[in-house]
Amino acid sequence: MGLNDTPQSERIHIGFFGRTNAGKSSLVNKITNQDLAIVSDTKGTTTDPVYKAMEILPLGPVVIIDTPGFDDDGILGEKRISRTKLVLNKTDVAVLVVDLVEGMAATDEQLIKLFEEKGIPYIVAYNKADLKETVSAGKPNEIYVSSVTGKNINELKEMIARAGLQKPAPAPLISDLIKPGDTVVLVIPIDSSAPKGRIILPQQQVLREILDTNAIAYIAQDTDLPQLLANLKIPPALVVTDSQVFGKVSKIVPKNIKLTSFSILLARHKGFLKSAVKGVWAIESLEDGDTVLISEGCTHHRQCEDIGTYKIPKWLKEYTGKNINIETTSGLTFAEDLTKYKMIIHCGACMLNDREMIYRTKCANDCGIPMTNYGTAIAYMHGILWRSLEIFPDLIEEQ
Numbered sequence: 001m002g003l004n005d006t007p008q009s010e011r012i013h014i015g016f017f018g019r020t021n022a023g024k025s026s027l028v029n030k031i032t033n034q035d036l037a038i039v040s041d042t043k044g045t046t047t048d049p050v051y052k053a054m055e056i057l058p059l060g061p062v063v064i065i066d067t068p069g070f071d072d073d074g075i076l077g078e079k080r081i082s083r084t085k086l087v088l089n090k091t092d093v094a095v096l097v098v099d100l101v102e103g104m105a106a107t108d109e110q111l112i113k114l115f116e117e118k119g120i121p122y123i124v125a126y127n128k129a130d131l132k133e134t135v136s137a138g139k140p141n142e143i144y145v146s147s148v149t150g151k152n153i154n155e156l157k158e159m160i161a162r163a164g165l166q167k168p169a170p171a172p173l174i175s176d177l178i179k180p181g182d183t184v185v186l187v188i189p190i191d192s193s194a195p196k197g198r199i200i201l202p203q204q205q206v207l208r209e210i211l212d213t214n215a216i217a218y219i220a221q222d223t224d225l226p227q228l229l230a231n232l233k234i235p236p237a238l239v240v241t242d243s244q245v246f247g248k249v250s251k252i253v254p255k256n257i258k259l260t261s262f263s264i265l266l267a268r269h270k271g272f273l274k275s276a277v278k279g280v281w282a283i284e285s286l287e288d289g290d291t292v293l294i295s296e297g298c299t300h301h302r303q304c305e306d307i308g309t310y311k312i313p314k315w316l317k318e319y320t321g322k323n324i325n326i327e328t329t330s331g332l333t334f335a336e337d338l339t340k341y342k343m344i345i346h347c348g349a350c351m352l353n354d355r356e357m358i359y360r361t362k363c364a365n366d367c368g369i370p371m372t373n374y375g376t377a378i379a380y381m382h383g384i385l386w387r388s389l390e391i392f393p394d395l396i397e398e399q
């Protein structure tokens with residue numbers, strides 16, 4: 001994906017599923033007009049999901065995911081099945097590719113059951129329509145296609161777009177909290193954990209929404225914040241800070257000025273803020289020997305490593321005074337068994353789409369394990385959570 005493209009976490013995720021020989025990868029190639037997946041006659045060549053960003057109109061930017069064949073053949077097959085299930089957790093629209101000649105198999109039905117359980121809108125594309133006489137598919141979400149002749153490929157794209165448009169838009173980051181002409185101050189410390197030569201994704205996205213709102217943004221490091229505030233003739237409508245320096249910034253920004261953090265805004269955008277605030281209370285009941293899971297959404301550790309593996313464990317021990325065990329996971333895998341944890345502290349999830357975060361929250365809820373996120377936990381342990389939530393009075397009332 002190029003630097004100027006919509007970030008992957010903001011794109012609608014379209015997953016292609018089906019058995020190895022259903023012609024899934026060829027169909028994906030036909031739709032994307034490129035040799036995206038490795039296609040081979042040897043069964044099982046595509047062993048990892050392959051991601052490709054593209055535009056599907058009128059849906060807009062999407063990510064097409066070509067998944068490994070969903071067959072039931074031994075240990076390797078089992079691994080593929082579990083990886084396929086991981087992809088399902090982030091899938092907004094599923095396309096089940098069925099071999100028209102062979103017909104629907106038990107594994108295809110198993111996939112449909114999974115889509116339905118997870119509430120994922122799906123389309124059944126019967127492929128290889130060049131090999132068999134067809135009339136028209138029976139149900140509104142079924143279609144006969146051919147990746148060889150191109151039959152009904154455009155119609156399939158339109159069906160995907162219609163299914164994708166059903167997805168409710170995520171909450172904005174900041175645009176509903178400010179109005180045109182407002183001044184917003186962004187505090188971005190440039191320390192050793194800041195990536196070289198750029199600002200991180202949530203900060204870029206907040207900045208973009210401020211500009212889209214025709215509001216005015218000022219950006220400073222925490223060290224230069226007093227100077228910036230002194231320079232402003234009219235106090236800013238809102239200050240948004242990196243959560244790692246929230247404690248320091250909250251002392252600098254006068255109480256009459258609203259203050260929050262990028263993580264709080266991002267958690268709301270991902271549909272996760274309410275449960276993060278509810279889950280944070282679990283810090284109070286941590287005891288000696290309890291295990292806390294710190295989970296990160298990607299393996300791009302550069303910008304979060306220090307927070308997850310050093311700062312949060314340190315603050316947790318200082319705040320609670322307890323001897324707490326910390327375990328960490330990162331990337332696609334969340335954790336197979338959550339029951340051994342007393343609570344989960346998740347990263348800001350800037351690389352994960354909202355569906356994946358909703359799924360992770362549900363896994364934790366289903367096991368009765370409280371889950372919060374970095375920004376909420378940091379604000380709580382520094383005694384400034386309520387101040388950072390003042391911009392969401394409804395949420396405070398609910399607590």
Ligand code: SF4
Nearest residue numbers: 297298304347350351
């Ligand atoms: S997904 Fe999580 S671990 Fe990865 S950069 Fe974003 S906040 Fe950090």
